[in-house]
Amino acid sequence: MKLLEERIRKDGLVKEGNVLKVDSFLNHQMDIELFNEMGKEWKRLFSNVEINKILTIEASGIAIAAVAAQYFDAKVVFAKKSKSVNLDGSVYQAKVQSFTHGNVSDVIVSKKFLGPEDKVLIIDDFLARGCALEGLIKIVHESGATLQGIGIAIEKGFQEGGKKIRNMGVRLESLAIIESMDAASGEIVFGK
C-alpha cells in the first residue's frame, strides 16, 4: 500500500537492533485518517470472504482494528495480555513472547466472544517473528471459529514470521513489507 510505505519512509525511524519506530503515526500517536485508508484496503483485499469478527491484541492493534472494522460488518475483540479480575474464568489462552518488551505474556480471550459461528479476520500493527499471531491463531482454532485471514500493517519481511504464517496456509495481507532497513543510513527497502 503506497500511502503506508510513503508514510513509513517519511516518518519512520530505523534504529539499531531491527527496530522501526513508527510511534508518531501508528502505535503511540495515531493517525486515524491513515487507519481508515488501511481499513478500506483490507476490505478491498478481503472483499470476497465473509467476516463478522475482527480479532486483535492489546495495545497497539486495537485502534487499527477498531477503525478498520467500520468497513466490515464486524465486532472487534481484543485479546488481553493479563488476567483481569473483571473476566470470568472461561477464557481461551495462549502464551506470547514479545519482541519489543522481551517478556512472555498470557494472552486471553473470553469464550463468550469467539465461537464456531465466527468468521475471523485478525488485525495487528506489526509482524516480525509472528509470536503474537501464532497465539491469536491458536485461540481462533481452539474456539472453533473460521480464520478467514490476517491483515498486518507492517511486516518485517526479513524476519521469519510472514513465512511461518503463510506456510500454515493462512491468507496474510501485509500493507507494507520491509525487505531490509539500515539504521546507519536510515534506508528502508520495501518488498513485493
Next chain:
Amino acid sequence: MKLLEERIRKDGLVKEGNVLKVDSFLNHQMDIELFNEMGKEWKRLFSNVEINKILTIEASGIAIAAVAAQYFDAKVVFAKKSKSVNLDGSVYQAKVQSFTHGNVSDVIVSKKFLGPEDKVLIIDDFLARGCALEGLIKIVHESGATLQGIGIAIEKGFQEGGKKIRNMGVRLESLAIIESMDAASGEIVFGK
C-alpha cells in the same frame, strides 16, 4: 446518552464489589457502531472548543478514542502502561492505581506527542475513583498543553472520581452516570 444507558441496561452485568461488566460491547468485545454514536455525542458536547489531540490510556480507552477522533480533527495519543524499549527516554510520566487490577502502573507519554500547542480532550471508558484521569491530567499539565475537557463513557457516580475531577474545574462529560447498582437484583439506576 440514552443509547448507551439502554445498552448498559440490556448487556451490562452487575457483579459483587461494585463491578459492572460491559465486556460484551465496550472493553473486550467492542461495538464500533456504538462508539461512533458516542464520538458524535462528544463532538456535540465539545463543539464550542478547539481540540486537536485526543489523549487516552491503554487498553480499553484506545478504540473509543480512535473512533471518536473521526468527529474531531484530532490525532490520538494513548498513554502506555509500562516502559517500552521502543520509546525514547524523553517521556511524561505518572503513577496510576488500577481499580480493576489492584496494582500501580507507570503511565507514560512521549514528549514528542504532547506540547504547549495541543488542545486536548481526554477520553476513557470508565471513571470510578479517577486515578487514571488524575495521571492523564498531570501529564497534560506537565506538557504545557491545554486541557479542554474529558469525555467518559461510563461514570460510577457513587464513587468519588467524578466529583474530584469536577472540583478541579475540569469540564467532564460522562455519557452514562450510574447513581447506584445492585448485584443481587441486577438493577442499575442512572443519574442526571
